[in-house]
Amino acid sequence: MHSFGYRANALLTFAVTILAFMCAIASFSDNFSNQTPSAQIQILNINWFQKQPHGNDEVSLTLNITADLQSLFTWNTKQVFAFVAAEYKTSKNSLNQVSLWDAIIPEIEHAKFWIQISNKYRFIDQGHNLRGKDFNLTLHWHVMPKTGKMFADKIVMSGYRLPDAYR
């Protein structure tokens, strides 16, 4: 502590170390938040359902997505990334997961929403297994923090079924 530079260096190092601890505790405090998200997805319409020339099935859907993700936001949340995936089983794969829609929710005000769109990303199978297929629509989310650990979870909604024949 004998010189200006020495004291400045010691102060800066200690300040940054304490800052790291504060961020770690802030991230840890996320574990105590009470999270009660809810969501509903309706398939309004099957726009078309075809077998592509190269042999894979493809379907286009119009979805109505309603969700309330406001309880996921804490003081340490930067944004929430949400996506909807169609999940189903085939003889070739025990789990197929096809992302149909995603969004970045930057603020808590935007976290309670209702949206009606056709699928943002194409729903293409590996093969032609989609006729009459039962599938789940799952809303996944990643809560991205300002500092620390990212939390991810999902809501599985089942009971959806594709038509038995191409349209």
Add this chain to the structure above:
Amino acid sequence: MDWQGQKLAEQLMQILLLIAAVVAFVAGYTTASFRTMMLIYAGGVGVTTLITVPNWPFFNRHPLKWLDPSEAEKHPKPEVAVSSKKKSSKK
């Protein structure tokens, strides 16, 4: 700074930074504002820097007693004895 001053400066620095961190965290957590926590902590770091880094007079209350130059002449530095054994010839 004298020795006591240096010790005081180090202790003050550590205590002030810890207090700033605790106040900042509690304020940020209770207002659910990360930004508040960062701003209060940055302010605390700034204040601590102003208090502990510059060479303020209150850090120099027990000044070191340096010898007077005339005193130093009365106590000359001892001469280093030159040993002939050290001058071994290397050719």
